[in-house]
Amino acid sequence: MNIGEAAKATGVSTKMIRHYEAIGLIGRARRSGAGYRQYTEQDLHTLRFIKRARSLGFSIEEIRRLLALWTDRDRASAEVKALAQRHIDELRRKIRALQEMVDTLSHLAAHCHGDQRPDCPILDALAEGAEPEDTMPRPCCGHAGQP
Amino acid sequence: MNIGEAAKATGVSTKMIRHYEAIGLIGRARRSGAGYRQYTEQDLHTLRFIKRARSLGFSIEEIRRLLALWTDRDRASAEVKALAQRHIDELRRKIRALQEMVDTLSHLAAHCHGDQRPDCPILDALAEGAEPEDTMPRPCCGHAGQP
DNA sequence: GATCCACCTTTCCATGATGGGAAGGTCAAG
DNA sequence: CTTGACCTTCCCATCATGGAAAGGTGGATC
Numbered sequence: 001m002n003i004g005e006a007a008k009a010t011g012v013s014t015k016m017i018r019h020y021e022a023i024g025l026i027g028r029a030r031r032s033g034a035g036y037r038q039y040t041e042q043d044l045h046t047l048r049f050i051k052r053a054r055s056l057g058f059s060i061e062e063i064r065r066l067l068a069l070w071t072d073r074d075r076a077s078a079e080v081k082a083l084a085q086r087h088i089d090e091l092r093r094k095i096r097a098l099q100e101m102v103d104t105l106s107h108l109a110a111h112c113h114g115d116q117r118p119d120c121p122i123l124d125a126l127a128e129g130a131e132p133e134d135t136m137p138r139p140c141c142g143h144a145g146q147p
Numbered sequence: 148m149n150i151g152e153a154a155k156a157t158g159v160s161t162k163m164i165r166h167y168e169a170i171g172l173i174g175r176a177r178r179s180g181a182g183y184r185q186y187t188e189q190d191l192h193t194l195r196f197i198k199r200a201r202s203l204g205f206s207i208e209e210i211r212r213l214l215a216l217w218t219d220r221d222r223a224s225a226e227v228k229a230l231a232q233r234h235i236d237e238l239r240r241k242i243r244a245l246q247e248m249v250d251t252l253s254h255l256a257a258h259c260h261g262d263q264r265p266d267c268p269i270l271d272a273l274a275e276g277a278e279p280e281d282t283m284p285r286p287c288c289g290h291a292g293q294p
Numbered sequence: 295g296a297t298c299c300a301c302c303t304t305t306c307c308a309t310g311a312t313g314g315g316a317a318g319g320t321c322a323a324g
Numbered sequence: 325c326t327t328g329a330c331c332t333t334c335c336c337a338t339c340a341t342g343g344a345a346a347g348g349t350g351g352a353t354c
Contacts, residue, residue: 048275049273052272052275053273055248056251056273066273069267072265075265075267077260077264077266077267077269077270080259080267081269082261084255084256084259085256087252088252088253091248095249098241098242098245099242101204102235102242104203105203105231109231112227112228113224114225114228115223115224115225116224118221118222119224120222120224120228122224123227126196126199126200126203127217128199
């Protein structure tokens, strides 16, 4: 099976398949006489594994470890679980950071009338005591910045 | 004021200050006789504005627009609000995607005993019907994959 | 056999925001 | 005058992904 077919079958682009090979995430594929990469069902399984792991947000290096654990019959599930847990923690950390941004911005947007007038609490908050020319800063209802 | 002092005063690294200048996000700084960049209080205000906007997750291009709006006395606050709202939507979209990963992974991790035995639902889910050698796939309690 | 199109190959470049490091100039204190 | 802390520019790396160029292959059609 050529690389294009493997890409269609797994949802991994040809670009990425070649890239994964180049960085050693997957082994070097067998080649046809003309140098075309040939893929087996087993290769597709590996690519689908990678695809699923990527869609769960694992980095390439984490996936490298996961693949090693996958093919190691004697692995301890504890190591997989620990890796997953670390990843979950990292995801939650990112979510918290994004949520804080949303909270702050939502608060500011709620106080912005959003009409044709230039007055804007959002820009005021970003400027925070430093107007572009000569206007005065304007406090709000009490938070939305760092305490 | 030299660039290092400006960096300390604003929390923007010297690297980034030079970068912002190179991409035209901020104007070219005045130079001393020896070619050192000199910063005014007004420059610091702009850098702090950028810093705050970055910490709210706005991209450089969004900040470019925000800066233009900031310095335009005749801006309509509607445009700022719309920009902010688009950004909020984008952040929420990212949060949802990350949360889905967390949900799936948490579910899998909860079902992984995480001891010295090799049996692991997390790897099973990533493999999904394709074991590395010859074992059989193992269904779980009913979701955690695409429907 | 020639042509054509879809596919394959490699290599280089780009993204976005940030940092690291090299090689060299400048300034102030000792 | 030396030392050390600054500054300058330029190049490279990250991470995962894609675009594009330039050229070779495979199979179908004329």
